[in-house]
Amino acid sequence: MAVASTKDVGSQAAPAKPANxxxxxxxxxxxxxxxxxxxEWSTALNWMLALGATVTVAPVYYCQPILVQLSQRYAVEYETVTRVPSLxxxxxxxGLVFITPLGDLLPRRPLLLTLILVCSALTIGQALAPDFSTFEAITFLVGISTVTPQVLVPLTADLAPAARRASAVSVTVSGLIGGMVWGRLISGLxxxxxxxxxxxxxxxxxQQILLAVLLWWRLPAYPAKKTGLNYPQILWSMVKLFCTKPVLTQACLLGFCSCFTMVAWWTTLTFLLDGDPFRLNAFEIGLFGLTGICAIAFAPFAGRLTDIFHPWATTLVALIVALLNQAIALGAARLNLAPVIICCILVDIAHQTQTIGNQQRFFAVDPLARSRVNGVYMTFxxxxxxAGSSAGPRLFLNSGWRSCYALTTAMIAAALVILFLRGPHATGWIGWDGVWSLRKERQAPAIVDVEKKGGEVERRTDEEETKVEGEADTGSPDPVAVTGSVESQKVHG
Structure with missing residues (x-):
C-alpha cells in the first residue's frame, strides 16, 4: 500500500490532532x-469512497423511473412532472458552485458528514410533502445537498499515489455510476x-444514515488544505481557473455536451418505454437501469488505460462510441427493444469514460485546487x-423521439469538434503544437515554489518537496509550506 502524501492533502504542517x-x-x-x-492509501479506503458516492448520488436519480407515479400522486400533467429531474x-x-469548493477550504470529514445528514433530513420531507409545489422545493434542496460525490472524487485524487491516480479515481467514479443504477433500479422496484x-x-x-455511521467510523480525519484563501477568494479562483486554464475550459465544454446527451436519454426513456410499441410498466422500465452495471465494470478498466495512454485519447474513443450510440438511437430507438438496450449500455460507458479522461487531465492543473477544478468541471x-433533462423530454413530447435524438447526436458531434480544436499536447487554447502523437507525455518533475522561514523562496522539484514533507510528518521542527502553484514541465514522447 502507498502512503498518502501530505502534500497531496494540502497539509504541510498540521501538528494539531483534533479529537472531535x-x-x-x-x-x-x-x-x-x-x-x-x-x-495509508488502500483499496479498502478506495472502495469505501466509491460506496459513499453510490449512496449519496442515488437521490438525484430516484425520481426518473417514477415520474408517471408522481404525476398520479399529485394529479399533475406529464409535462409538469418533468420539472422534477430539472429541479x-x-x-x-x-451545490457544485457553492458547496464543493469547501473541499479546498475545510476538513473534508466533517463536511461530508454534514452533507449526508442534511440530505437525510430533506429526504424525509420528500416522503411527507403534501403537494407538488412543496415536493418540488424540497427536491431542489435535495439536489444541493447531494454533491457529496464531488467532494469524494477530488479527495481520491488527492490521496492516491500519482501512478495510480486515474485508476483510483475511476473506482470512485464507478461508485457514481453505481448510484445511477441503484437509484433507477430500486425506485422502479x-x-x-x-x-x-x-x-x-x-x-x-x-441508507444515508448507515453511510454516515460508516464514514464516522472509518474515514481518516485529514486536515484542511492550506490554500491561504477565504471563501469568497475560493469562489473567485474558480472563475479564474476556468478562464486561464485551456485544458479545464475544453474539458468543461466536453462535459456539458456529454452530460446533456446522457441525461436527455435517461429522462426520455420513461416516455419511450411507456408508449407504443413497448407499453412497459414502472418496474420493467426500472430494470433498464441494470444496464449501468456494464459501465460500473468498465470504469476501472478505463482508469487503467488512462494511467497508460494519454487521457485525450481516452476521451476521443469515448466520444466516438457516444456518436455511434446516438446514431443507433436516432435510427431505431422506437422500432425494437434491442437498440434501446444497446443505447442504455453504451450511453453510460461513453459518458463515464470521457469523464475519467477529462479528470486525469485537469486534476494536474493545481494539486491544491482539485476540489475547485472538479467543481468547475462538474458545474458545466x-x-x-x-439542460438535457429539460430540453430532452420537452422535445420528445412535443416533436417526437427522432427530433430529440437528432439533437443529442448533434451535441456529441459538437463535442468531437471541440476536442479536435485542441490536441493532447497543446499548451495554448487551440492547436496541436506540431505534435500529432497520441502517446502519453512523460512528466518531468514538477517545480514547486517553497517559502521558508524568513520569507526566502526556494524552488524544488516535486520529489524533493515530498521528501521534505515526509520529514515534517516525522516531527521536523521546521516544516515548510507550499505557497506557489505547480507547473508541470512536459516532455513529449
Whole structure:
C-alpha cells in the first residue's frame, strides 16, 4: 500500500490532532490525524469512497423511473412532472458552485458528514410533502445537498499515489455510476411492488444514515488544505481557473455536451418505454437501469488505460462510441427493444469514460485546487444535465423521439469538434503544437515554489518537496509550506 502524501492533502504542517468533529462528536482514535503516523492509501479506503458516492448520488436519480407515479400522486400533467429531474439537477448545480469548493477550504470529514445528514433530513420531507409545489422545493434542496460525490472524487485524487491516480479515481467514479443504477433500479422496484413511491425515500433515508455511521467510523480525519484563501477568494479562483486554464475550459465544454446527451436519454426513456410499441410498466422500465452495471465494470478498466495512454485519447474513443450510440438511437430507438438496450449500455460507458479522461487531465492543473477544478468541471456537466433533462423530454413530447435524438447526436458531434480544436499536447487554447502523437507525455518533475522561514523562496522539484514533507510528518521542527502553484514541465514522447 502507498502512503498518502501530505502534500497531496494540502497539509504541510498540521501538528494539531483534533479529537472531535463539530467540536463535540468524538473521532475514533484510528481515524485521527497524526503527522507522525501518516494514513495509508488502500483499496479498502478506495472502495469505501466509491460506496459513499453510490449512496449519496442515488437521490438525484430516484425520481426518473417514477415520474408517471408522481404525476398520479399529485394529479399533475406529464409535462409538469418533468420539472422534477430539472429541479434536482439544478439544485446539484447550485451545490457544485457553492458547496464543493469547501473541499479546498475545510476538513473534508466533517463536511461530508454534514452533507449526508442534511440530505437525510430533506429526504424525509420528500416522503411527507403534501403537494407538488412543496415536493418540488424540497427536491431542489435535495439536489444541493447531494454533491457529496464531488467532494469524494477530488479527495481520491488527492490521496492516491500519482501512478495510480486515474485508476483510483475511476473506482470512485464507478461508485457514481453505481448510484445511477441503484437509484433507477430500486425506485422502479419499490414503485412496482410497494403501495407507494414514497417508500423509495424512506429507503434512501436509512441508507444515508448507515453511510454516515460508516464514514464516522472509518474515514481518516485529514486536515484542511492550506490554500491561504477565504471563501469568497475560493469562489473567485474558480472563475479564474476556468478562464486561464485551456485544458479545464475544453474539458468543461466536453462535459456539458456529454452530460446533456446522457441525461436527455435517461429522462426520455420513461416516455419511450411507456408508449407504443413497448407499453412497459414502472418496474420493467426500472430494470433498464441494470444496464449501468456494464459501465460500473468498465470504469476501472478505463482508469487503467488512462494511467497508460494519454487521457485525450481516452476521451476521443469515448466520444466516438457516444456518436455511434446516438446514431443507433436516432435510427431505431422506437422500432425494437434491442437498440434501446444497446443505447442504455453504451450511453453510460461513453459518458463515464470521457469523464475519467477529462479528470486525469485537469486534476494536474493545481494539486491544491482539485476540489475547485472538479467543481468547475462538474458545474458545466450539470449545466448540461439540467439542460438535457429539460430540453430532452420537452422535445420528445412535443416533436417526437427522432427530433430529440437528432439533437443529442448533434451535441456529441459538437463535442468531437471541440476536442479536435485542441490536441493532447497543446499548451495554448487551440492547436496541436506540431505534435500529432497520441502517446502519453512523460512528466518531468514538477517545480514547486517553497517559502521558508524568513520569507526566502526556494524552488524544488516535486520529489524533493515530498521528501521534505515526509520529514515534517516525522516531527521536523521546521516544516515548510507550499505557497506557489505547480507547473508541470512536459516532455513529449
Amino acid at each position: 468533529d463539530f467540536g463535540f462528536l468524538p473521532i475514533p482514535r484510528r481515524c485521527r490525524y497524526d503527522p507522525e503516523r501518516p494514513f 434536482v439537477q439544478g439544485g446539484y448545480l447550485v 419499490l414503485a412496482r411492488y410497494t403501495p407507494s413511491p414514497n417508500n423509495v425515500f424512506w429507503l434512501a433515508l436509512g 456537466t450539470f449545466l448540461g444535465q439540467t
